[in-house]
Amino acid sequence: MLRHPSFLRTALHHAALWAVCISGLRGEEEVPSGKVALKAEPVIEVPTGGAASAEMPVPAPRKDLVGSWKTQSNARILTLSIPAPRGQIVDRHGVSFAQNRVVQYLALNFPNFEPATPEKVLDFAHTKIAAANRLLGKSWTLPDEALLRHYQNRRWMPLVFSISGGLNEELSQAEQDKVKPLLGNGLFLQAAYLRHYPKEDTACHIVGYAGKLRPLPVAPIQDGDPIFEELDGREGLEASFNSDLTGTPGLKSILFSPEGKQLSEEMLRRPVPGHNVVTTLDYNFQKYAENALVKHARNGGAMVVMDVRSGDVLAMASNPGYNLNDFIPGITQEKLAALNNDPRLPRFPRTFLAEYPPASTFKVIVALAGLESGAITPRTSFDCDASFTIGKTVMHNWAKEGEGSMNVVSAIKRSCNTWFYQAGLQIGADALTSMAARMGFGEKTGLPLKGEEAGLLPTNAYMLHRYGYKIPSGELANMSIGQGRVLATPIQVCQAMAAVADGLNLPQVRLVKQVQDLNDNVVKAFPIQTRKRIDLKPAARDTVVKGMIAVVSGDNGTGARAGIKHAQVAGKTGTAQWKPNERRNLAWFTGFVPANNPVYAFCVVYEGSPGEEISGGKKAAPIVNEVLTKIYDNASPEDPFVLAAKTAAPKALRVDDEDETDEDVESAPKAKKVKEETPKPQPPPPEEPKGVKGFFRRLFGR
DSSP: OOOBOHHHHHHHHHHHHHHHHHHTOEEEEEOTTSOEEEEOOOOOOOOOOSSBOTTSOOOOOOTTHHHHGGGSTTOEEEEEEEOOOOOOEEOTTOOEEEEEEEEEEEEEOOOOOSSOOHHHHHHHHHHHHHHHHHHHTOOOOOOHHHHHHHHHHHTTSOEEOOEETTEEOOOOHHHHHHHGGGOBTTEEEEEEEEEEOTTTTTTHHHHOOEEESSOOOOSSOOTTEESSOOEEEOSHHHHHTHHHHHOBOEEEEEEEOTTSOEEEEEEEEOOBOOOEEEESOOHHHHHHHHHHHHHHOTTOEEEEEEETTTOBEEEEEEESOOOGGGGSSOOOHHHHHHHHHOTTOTTOOHHHHOOBOOGGGGHHHHHHHHHHHTSSOTTOOEEEOSEEEETTEEEEOSSSSOOEEEOHHHHHHHTOHHHHHHHHHHHOHHHHHHHHHHTTTTSOOOOSSTTOOOOBOOOHHHHHHHHSSOOOHHHHHHHTTTOTTOBBOHHHHHHHHHHHHHSSEEEOOBSEEEEEOTTSOEEEEOOOOEEEEOOOOHHHHHHHHHHHHHHHHSTTOTTGGGOOSSSOOEEEEEEEEEEGGGTEEEEEEEEEESTTSOOEEEEEEEEOOTTOOOOIIIIIHHHHHHHHHHHHHTSOTTOHHHHHHHHTOOOOOOOSSSOOOGGGSOOOOOOOOOOSOOOOOOOOOTTSOOSOOOHHHHHHOO
């Protein structure tokens, strides 16, 4: 058994036991109360070391001890803080995104020198560090002033010297075994725990990372000083729910003799682990989306999948990402510079921070505005010409040849720009922007993540206030195809599609279900909510949905590549001028599935490389196809998606170009509301099987 001073051994033992109590937690079952049951692995004692045997009991305080210690010069009684382990961040089934890991550092423990000269202190420290370096092939060192200052102020406390590049360097198990003969008499292994992200880069922009709250003190020891570093959330949910995750530190009182020998100890307060944050994410969905983006959108992209019935975010993927473990225990300057200088912006969460022109996905909103306001009807026809002129400005269609007269269904199916230029002008700015606001554009969705952007919805009031004039005709026509000043985030577009799918309500986007304590008791809940009533007119909604079905299933629809064999998809393509100076465009595909009994809304953005010719149908739609197919293929027979697909078999809806009356439009059933419950776990991707692998296999990879 490895050794270190008994006060630290016991204190760290208590802390480490608390750490492993939650670092091994993982589960996949839903309990009746709605809590996610996190299964605890057996507690394994953390390896410890030092001058006293780990098997030795803590000596009982003698009756005359407390009364006599003050008469001894240099005797000390210390009250030290034991940082509490942070709670976990898990998916809706208990799969852990963030947990704790026990590590070992190599540290010095100075004896009491009489007399204590700088030469004695430095000779002792240099000798011990050099012996460890020779054995392990390291070049660890500490400045002499740091060694002397520690001896003067904190010699009762350990001093970690296994440091590289300014960061603590943990010892591997092989290194721990190798250094064992040197342990004791001032050299020992100090146990601590670190934040660990077992899924590495998965959901990195959502989970975020934790770092050291502050450096360990170097001044004379004060009551309440921590035994090792405390952690603090820096990004993502780690930061947003930092107070919930942090827990309550413990307190231990230790009495030392003048020689530095521990005489007694008392646990004044045990550390209370932080609470666990249960997200709405489905790890499998998240991984499907991320894998598809890595495969198809290497230059950059985003995907959101949302439950139409509840507003739950099941996947929110941004590519490229980064390995959260690179920030633990801290990130080197080289790694940080590489991330910050990467032109693909791996640290940038595109799903809720990127404001893109929504392109032709916005035509769904324009069509709804026209049909609801009465400015157009399902029978209204405009010519889909190759171009349309407003004043002296010639505005083009994406197709070089005119396609003749179209109604709204055909215009959505073919995504005809010139049709929507004319429709937008007939609808008017107020009706158009009013509908967009009803569908959540121009305001944040309310994600519990710092920095979420609101996009931009330029209204007549906005333009008058900022520029002194209302939206001009040219800008209104441009806005009608999702270009110009209007901007949206992927999560906003997905939210709008969930509203179209529902027809009655704009759901409140939900990323966190609840916060639980160590015993799975729910201490904070975030119930399913409606953000606002939208009450789309059934005839208007059904006409638009018919057009969206035609995009995927109709003859010559622009989004055929998004279709899956299992269910009918309602969708809309989009291609946006994004960064003209760099000759870069965007490709979109958004919608919901099954079209006639919606369960999931989705949105994909593909960032084109300079000069790349792209379209929503060619670049974004295949990503949707891949992800939806994997979701369906790996779902259980009782999965809501599977059941909805079976009960909403695709109808032979007319998607041709002929004019229609209101009575011609078939009714597209709306989404059914879901009760507050967690779906059964889905089978994971083949490369990430679930199941209990044991404490050491999961935490230490062996």
